[in-house]
Amino acid sequence: MTSDEELWRKVCQGDAEAFADFYRAYASPLRRFLHWYLGDLQAEEDVAQETFLELWRSPNGFNPARAPLKRYIFGVARKRAAEWWRRHPPALGKGAPEQAVPACEAGTLLASALAQLDPEARALLWLRQAEGYSYIELAEIFQIPLGTVKSRLFAARERLRQVWSGGIECS
Amino acid sequence: MNCQEALPFISPLYDGEPVPGEVPEHVQKCPQCRGRLNEYAQLDAECRLLDSMSRREEPLPAWLPRTGDLRRRVWSIVWTSRVLVPRAALIILLMVIVGLSLKLSLTRAQPNAQRFEFEYDLGLSTAESDVASPIGRGLVIAPGHDMPWVISYPQWSVLAVFKIQEIRADLVRVSVRAQRIQSTGLPRRTPVAPRVSWLCIDTQREGEINKLLATARESTYLYHPGQTLEIPVQGGGSLILNGRVTPFGEPNSISMTQTLIEPAPGEIVLNGPVLVPERSLISKPAGIAIATGEKSCMTYYLPHWGLFILALHPFPGSSEATVYHGQMLLKLDGKRYYLFSASPIIADNSGPTIYYSLVRGYKPSKYFQESDSAPAVRSEKDIGDLMRKLHG
Numbered sequence: 070m071t072s073d074e075e076l077w078r079k080v081c082q083g084d085a086e087a088f089a090d091f092y093r094a095y096a097s098p099l100r101r102f103l104h105w106y107l108g109d110l111q112a113e114e115d116v117a118q119e120t121f122l123e124l125w126r127s128p129n130g131f132n133p134a135r136a137p138l139k140r141y142i143f144g145v146a147r148k149r150a151a152e153w154w155r156r157h158p159p160a161l162g163k164g165a166p167e168q169a170v171p172a173c174e175a176g177t178l179l180a181s182a183l184a185q186l187d188p189e190a191r192a193l194l195w196l197r198q199a200e201g202y203s204y205i206e207l208a209e210i211f212q213i214p215l216g217t218v219k220s221r222l223f224a225a226r227e228r229l230r231q232v233w234s235g236g237i238e239c240s
Numbered sequence: 241m242n243c244q245e246a247l248p249f250i251s252p253l254y255d256g257e258p259v260p261g262e263v264p265e266h267v268q269k270c271p272q273c274r275g276r277l278n279e280y281a282q283l284d285a286e287c288r289l290l291d292s293m294s295r296r297e298e299p300l301p302a303w304l305p306r307t308g309d310l311r312r313r314v315w316s317i318v319w320t321s322r323v324l325v326p327r328a329a330l331i332i333l334l335m336v337i338v339g340l341s342l343k344l345s346l347t348r349a350q351p352n353a354q355r356f357e358f359e360y361d362l363g364l365s366t367a368e369s370d371v372a373s374p375i376g377r378g379l380v381i382a383p384g385h386d387m388p389w390v391i392s393y394p395q396w397s398v399l400a401v402f403k404i405q406e407i408r409a410d411l412v413r414v415s416v417r418a419q420r421i422q423s424t425g426l427p428r429r430t431p432v433a434p435r436v437s438w439l440c441i442d443t444q445r446e447g448e449i450n451k452l453l454a455t456a457r458e459s460t461y462l463y464h465p466g467q468t469l470e471i472p473v474q475g476g477g478s479l480i481l482n483g484r485v486t487p488f489g490e491p492n493s494i495s496m497t498q499t500l501i502e503p504a505p506g507e508i509v510l511n512g513p514v515l516v517p518e519r520s521l522i523s524k525p526a527g528i529a530i531a532t533g534e535k536s537c538m539t540y541y542l543p544h545w546g547l548f549i550l551a552l553h554p555f556p557g558s559s560e561a562t563v564y565h566g567q568m569l570l571k572l573d574g575k576r577y578y579l580f581s582a583s584p585i586i587a588d589n590s591g592p593t594i595y596y597s598l599v600r601g602y603k604p605s606k607y608f609q610e611s612d613s614a615p616a617v618r619s620e621k622d623i624g625d626l627m628r629k630l631h632g
Binding site for chain 1: 248250251252255257276279280283284286287288289290291296297298300301303304562564
């Protein structure tokens with residue numbers, strides 16, 4: 070039995086300690102993913118908590134034979150984040166993540182460049198580059214065809230490259 | 241290939257995803273495209289740096305029970321608290337328990353309530369063989385039948401006869417005779433390709449196989465489902481068996497797909513293919529075939545549809561399809577279809593494009609004396625000969 074299966078068997082039996090282990094392992098990457106997807110601190114907190122609460126209350130939706138646990142929770146969070154965007158359509162100039170690091174420190178330039186991308190492209194690129202998901206896994210998480218993953222990643226990289234090489238001023 | 245054509249593929253190339261063979265060749269020679277690749281790498285590194293800066297431990301949420309298991313505590317109260325029960329109710333309860341126990345023992349005595357699904361392979365080292373290692377699969381519902389298996393390699397083969405004697409939820413009694421012999425003189429079918437083994441249940445040749453196994457010793461094993469059982473093969477090697485006991489009537493848990501193989505450059509492999517439009521399965525999986533050689537092509541006959549022809553190069557009347565591992569995306573009458581195969585269809589460096597056409601109304605019995613009612617795959621050495629045969 071894999072560690073995912075073992076962990077989830079305990080969670081399904083209502084083992085709070087097992088769920089706490091699961092939370093400690095996945096809460097931080099999920100928050101970072103939602104940070105780039107939603108760009109709103111309150112929203113990312115809410116969506117992350119809704120995702121974990123849903124998993125705690127009804128854990129039977131996860132089938133270890135179909136996908137690893139981590140991909141499953143990113144898929145659940147992605148759906149919730151998409152719902153959030155439907156309820157809060159992006160206004161002009163909004164939807165860029167709030168600064169997670171102090172201005173003009175290393176990484177801020179890239180954060181500003183990422184903020185220029187649309188939320189889904191940003192989240193897709195983030196999962197690919199920071200979390201290392203394959204194209205096929207990204208297609209499953211975002212429920213889009215493989216070709217769309219390729220074209221969106223290409224477009225996101227090109228946009229990021231243009232913004233990056235254009236030299237963004239630190240505020 | 242020029243820079244503009246190569247550009248959309250640089251991103252998947254950087255990510256290690258399949259791209260046409262000309263792309264890496266172009267990127268290798270072109271300083272501008274190499275520069276683009278380097279820029280992607282730099283952005284990737286910056287992303288990882290930013291990610292590592294924003295890592296922090298998340299405190300546990302307030303809604304999660306802090307100590308122990310809340311639900312278990314609730315059950316513990318249910319089990320250990322005292323309740324008052326009238327004696328008459330206790331007597332009725334005892335009678336019900338005795339009655340149920342009797343019924344249960346009658347039910348357990350019924351034969352064939354369980355079935356045994358198993359898979360096995362040869363414990364081969366790469367030094368022993370450079371061919372694909374086959375995985376055999378079996379399903380036994382009624383114990384007592386002999387199952388002769390043949391696993392053939394070009395030089396040598398393993399013959400085995402499995403006899404499942406008893407199936408219980410926690411134990412399976414299996415007797416096995418297994419021997420490794422020279423392939424010469426063995427009753428066997430033609431392998432699909434020289435480098436691929438052939439594995440089959442060969443009940444028609446049971447007599448011949450039993451004769452060849454006359455000197456093989458029979459060993460009986462008590463197998464606990466879920467464990468791995470290593471069965472020594474007389475003459476060298478071993479069979480590795482894994483299985484489980486499931487209630488009769490449940491769907492199979494072990495996939496019945498065939499031997500997994502990796503295509504070599506220039507080859508097309510169809511391994512138990514099925515055609516899928518809009519997530520509904522059109523057919524049962526067909527067999528396995530490998531098309532090797534510059535002029536070769538693959539054919540896939542699908543009842544009521546016709547004959548699909550697949551080749552690595554364009555041919556008259558062909559259309560382009562995209563291949564990704566064991567999945568091929570094609571269009572027929574303006575609709576999208578997927579052709580799924582149990583292993584990669586073409587080698588990684590063959591690029592994502594394959595050419596196909598559908599010969600509608602094709603009848604295999606007219607040309608090859610095969611059945612018209614079952615899907616089938618077959619490789620053809622010369623696509624030109626095939627086209628002449630099909631179109632006159």
